[in-house]
Amino acid sequence: MNRVEPESGNVDGSSLSPWAEVVALTRLFGERVWAAPFLIALGLGAALADTLSVGLAVMLLFALLGQNQKIAEGGGILARIHQSIEGVVGTDVTTVAAVFFALILLSAMLVYAYQVTTAVMMNHVAQRMRDLVHHQYVTLSYRYLQPHEQGQLLHILATETWTVADAFYHLARVGVSICAILVFGAGLFFLSWIVGITALVCAIAVFALLRLLSVPVRRLGRETLAANQVLAERMLVSLHGMRTLRVFAQEEYLLRVFGSASSRVRRLAIRAEWIKALIGTLGEVGSLGALIVIALVAGRSGVDVPTTIAAVLLLFRLQPHLREIETSRLALAGMNASLRSVRETLDGDKPRAAEGSKAFPGMRSELRFDDVCFSHDPRRGRSLDAVSFVIRRGKTTLLAGPSGSGKTTILNLILRLYDPDSGRISVDGVNLHDYSRASWLNSVAIAGQDIELIEGTLAQNLKIGARDADMAAVRRVCEMVEILEDIEALPDGFNTRIGTAGQNFSGGQRQRIGLARALLRAPEFLILDEAMSAIEPDREIRIRDRIAETMQGGTILVVSHRVDAAVAADSRIAIAKGRIASPPQGETAANSSKG
Ligand SMILES: Nc1ncnc2c1ncn2[C@@H]1O[C@H](COP(=O)(O)OP(=O)(O)OP(=O)(O)O)[C@@H](O)[C@H]1O
Ligand SMILES: [Mg+2]
Numbered sequence: 001m002n003r004v005e006p007e008s009g010n011v012d013g014s015s016l017s018p019w020a021e022v023v024a025l026t027r028l029f030g031e032r033v034w035a036a037p038f039l040i041a042l043g044l045g046a047a048l049a050d051t052l053s054v055g056l057a058v059m060l061l062f063a064l065l066g067q068n069q070k071i072a073e074g075g076g077i078l079a080r081i082h083q084s085i086e087g088v089v090g091t092d093v094t095t096v097a098a099v100f101f102a103l104i105l106l107s108a109m110l111v112y113a114y115q116v117t118t119a120v121m122m123n124h125v126a127q128r129m130r131d132l133v134h135h136q137y138v139t140l141s142y143r144y145l146q147p148h149e150q151g152q153l154l155h156i157l158a159t160e161t162w163t164v165a166d167a168f169y170h171l172a173r174v175g176v177s178i179c180a181i182l183v184f185g186a187g188l189f190f191l192s193w194i195v196g197i198t199a200l201v202c203a204i205a206v207f208a209l210l211r212l213l214s215v216p217v218r219r220l221g222r223e224t225l226a227a228n229q230v231l232a233e234r235m236l237v238s239l240h241g242m243r244t245l246r247v248f249a250q251e252e253y254l255l256r257v258f259g260s261a262s263s264r265v266r267r268l269a270i271r272a273e274w275i276k277a278l279i280g281t282l283g284e285v286g287s288l289g290a291l292i293v294i295a296l297v298a299g300r301s302g303v304d305v306p307t308t309i310a311a312v313l314l315l316f317r318l319q320p321h322l323r324e325i326e327t328s329r330l331a332l333a334g335m336n337a338s339l340r341s342v343r344e345t346l347d348g349d350k351p352r353a354a355e356g357s358k359a360f361p362g363m364r365s366e367l368r369f370d371d372v373c374f375s376h377d378p379r380r381g382r383s384l385d386a387v388s389f390v391i392r393r394g395k396t397t398l399l400a401g402p403s404g405s406g407k408t409t410i411l412n413l414i415l416r417l418y419d420p421d422s423g424r425i426s427v428d429g430v431n432l433h434d435y436s437r438a439s440w441l442n443s444v445a446i447a448g449q450d451i452e453l454i455e456g457t458l459a460q461n462l463k464i465g466a467r468d469a470d471m472a473a474v475r476r477v478c479e480m481v482e483i484l485e486d487i488e489a490l491p492d493g494f495n496t497r498i499g500t501a502g503q504n505f506s507g508g509q510r511q512r513i514g515l516a517r518a519l520l521r522a523p524e525f526l527i528l529d530e531a532m533s534a535i536e537p538d539r540e541i542r543i544r545d546r547i548a549e550t551m552q553g554g555t556i557l558v559v560s561h562r563v564d565a566a567v568a569a570d571s572r573i574a575i576a577k578g579r580i581a582s583p584p585q586g587e588t589a590a591n592s593s594k595g
Pocket of ligand 1: 402405
């Protein structure tokens with residue numbers, strides 16, 4: 001199974017730093033590159049506005065109390081701002097107070113705009129990631145996706161796509177903090193280069209200390225990812241296996257394994273929070289130490305007291321930004337494994353279903369397999385070995401063979417869920433893969449033993465292959481397969497919910513729903529994969545006759561375990577252990593004809 005292993009890395013073995021992961025993911029946002037600098041500029045404005053707004057509030061208070069003079073006496077940047085405001089609007093107390101109030105409002109609006117923009121950005125990123133991952137799941141080759149754990153796929157789609165949004169948020173915060181540090185830092189050097197250099201040295205020392213913590217955080221991130229995937233799998237088992245596990249009285253076991261997966265996620269999350277809190281505390285202590293060192297160095301090297309105080313105040317403003325960089329860096333380290341699994345899911349070089357460009361014009365003569373080989377997993381040998389046969393248009397062909405002989409594999413190749421490893425599948429001489437999937441599949445419909453009913457109502461399930469069908473047509477096919485009466489007896493009729501995997505219906509009802517669904521598509525080529533195994537014999541015969549009647553001129557492929565199945569087939573293909581059992585007879589056909 002392709003689970004992301006907690007320690008050993010990943011599927012393709014490429015391990016990148018969190019920065020590189022985010023940069024790689026950023027490539028998916030080519031057209032929105034302007035958003036990052038805009039967000040950082042806005043964030044910086046918001047940070048400065050936030051810093052200024054306390055001072056502005058004090059000035060508003062002074063202004064309201066008619067104490068403007070006190071501001072001027074106080075000196076510093078506040079006095080300068082006050083001076084410039086008076087220079088423009090005059091000294092009228094009310095006007096000055098109004099200007100301060102407007103400035104405070106402006107700061108608040110900047111902070112508000114930043115928060116809203118951030119939320120918009122995060123939701124855009126999350127949606128984009130979700131849609132891209134979902135697109136991969138829908139378009140990647142079925143054969144590639146089949147062996148992946150559903151829990152892992154679900155976790156990547158539902159949760160890890162949000163982690164990417166979180167990562168972008170942290171990246172923007174780092175951008176804002178770096179800009180803020182540059183602005184405040186420049187101010188610091190402007191005040192005194194000695195203080196500036198000391199602050200720089202101290203900052204590097206604190207950073208180096210906190211850096212040590214990123215190693216366990218990264219490991220925790222990988223462990224958390226794996227634990228969450230296991231938990232998602234357990235959730236799926238509990239939901240999908242609801243009936244099976246109960247009838248085998250496995251509730252105790254279910255509760256135990258779910259509980260242990262759930263508590264592992266909790267333990268890892270708490271450990272991560274514990275390290276985060278430690279970072280906060282260490283950062284605090286580190287910066288306090290730095291302030292003391294700076295004050296001492298400033299005092300010893302003759303920097304005057306007001307300058308030292310101003311520098312220390314500036315440093316105080318700088319501190320949260322320094323810490324934010326470290327927090328975001330560590331958060332990103334913790335997200336690395338999730339970012340990697342999203343990136344790997346989105347990496348472009350994955351197998352996709354082969355797609356041709358020709359429009360399928362309809363079968364004129366035959367569908368043909370020539371020496372088709374296929375293996376699901378090379379380690380398990382070939383599931384189909386040089387299989388050749390012909391299915392003729394307008395005829396009923398029986399494909400028969402024991403369990404595990406390769407019948408469903410053949411159907412999956414016809415339905416283009418798989419592509420052959422070698423050999424050729426052709427329709428009227430044209431390679432099947434030269435036709436577009438949709439145009440080929442438009443002419444085909446399948447009803448099977450395990451009907452894959454999907455969540456939704458009966459009507460939605462019936463119309464999966466014929467979305468525009470009207471209810472009269474739906475009723476007609478339901479009547480043909482003798483399910484109409486059952487449906488009309490339901491309180492909600494066609495609006496009845498199907499339940500997970502069709503659990504609200506009996507096995508035979510599910511098969512009849514599957515048959516109706518296939519017939520509603522009015523296919524040229526109908527595939528019945530043990531489609532009536534759960535239907536009583538006399539009803540089966542009635543339904544078979546009606547199908548034969550409506551399919552006049554169409555092609556039918558009937559799949560059965562038994563070569564002597566009581567099907568009025570025009571020709572038979574026998575398969576055993578992935579090989580055609582009876583040698584080809586006749587001049588063109590590999591089929592053995594019943595005559
Ligand atoms: N997803 C898969 N991965 C690996 N091997 C598979 C997979 N699906 C089928 N196989 C193997 O391929 C072979 C053919 O399987 P297939 O499902 O085609 O048999 P079948 O004739 O349809 O059997 P049944 O009558 O029981 O449905 C079997 O050996 C099976 O174990
Ligand atoms: Mg099968």
